[in-house]
Amino acid sequence: MFGFAKKLVSTLESQLSNESQSTATGIDESRQGLRILSVKPGSIAATHELESWFDFIVALNGADINAYLEINTYTGTVSYDNLFGYIKHEAEVAGNSITFSVFSSKGSIVREITFTAAEILDSAKKATLPLEEVNLSSDTTELADQHSVQWTPSFGVSMQLTPLKAGFYTWHVLHVLPGSPAYLAGIMPDEYIIQSQDGLLATGGEDLLSKVLQSQYAKNGDNCEIVLYVYNHESDCVRPVRVILKAGHLWGGRGILGCDVGYGLLHRIPQVIGKFSHSVSAEQGLPAESNTRVLPEIQLTQEPQFLPLQVSAPSFAADDAGDSVEEAAAAVANLHRKRTQHRNTAINLEAYFDEQTHLNEDKSSSDVKHEGSVPPPPSKQ
Secondary structure (H helix, E strand, C coil): CHHHHHHHHHHHHHHHHHHHHHCCCCCCCCCEEEEEEEECCCCHHHHCCCCCCCEEEEEECCEEHHHHCEECCCCCCEECHHHHHHHHHHHHHHCCCEEEEEEECCCCEEEEEEECHHHHHHHHHHCCCCCCCCCCCCCHHHHHHHHHHCCCCCCCEEEEEEEHHHHHCCEEEEEECCCCHHHHHCCCCCEEEEEEHHHCCCCCCCCHHHHHHHHHHHHHCCCEEEEEEEEECCCCEEEEEEEEECCHHHHCCCCCCCEEEECCHHHCCCCCCCCCCCEECHHHHCCCCCCCCCCCCCCCCCCHHHCCCCCCCCCCCCCCCCCCHHHHHHHHHHHHHHHHHHHHCCCCHHHHHHHHHHHHHHHHHHHCCCCCCCCCCCCCC
């Protein structure tokens, strides 16, 4: 039964995913972008709120970011010389600002981030060349020319060319069993496992998390440790969590982690409302490109702070149920009180049957015709 339900959900998710890619409001998750892997504190990237792991640079000044990159299809290496050369020309020669279109896997939104020429030049002056091994037999003039060519803007980030779908490799924690390794490690329901130590979850897949945990447990046995990176949507932060894996019979439950997780289209990280004041819908933010489709941003009719918290929708079956939240809540409370009274009313079956017996006796006695009330039948002649 559960296997059938799992297959049904997987089929529906695949259909929804294909449908979103084939409509004007979908997103081509196979499209590549520069994924932000780390952000240096105090850098201009941190000032402009670039987020590691969730943000992808998909365009530069309205043009797709892949147009500035040289990709070697045989070795898989990526050259950023054209990208850095363009940024250097815009900042030093033309004195223009540059605008990155940044895609976020939190809610599939796109926002525009603009770096001014002054910011780029100032950060480049403060940056120092990294330590590297120098070949003593090399010509000093050749090294000087090499350093002059390899100009890198100091945004304070590390990037990697990655498909956008990699941002949706997350496992949604649905339920945590009390006393389980996940419970003792501090993992809470409605959090998201986004990565583990050594990048073991980088390739994604519904069953990858369980395979990684079982592999670690098979190698090291009970009380082995694994570090999971967990994202909390309410606090909007990622923290490393050390989990000590144990067999289910040792902690009194099932599984070596002890929590239920969801994966796929229905369990992606939602947008953090109000975090980015300049965020735009993905459909408006991405540049025009063939086979490029994005999800629209859902517009709220009210400000988030004025939305009622966890108000259950009433059935409105009663005539006195109004349209406002207060009237609906009063109607639901009244209906709940009536149901409670009805449920708590004890029914005395013996008295009920006695009452029915008396009613039947009264009815039968009333049906008996007394003598003299009806004329006798005619005599035989």
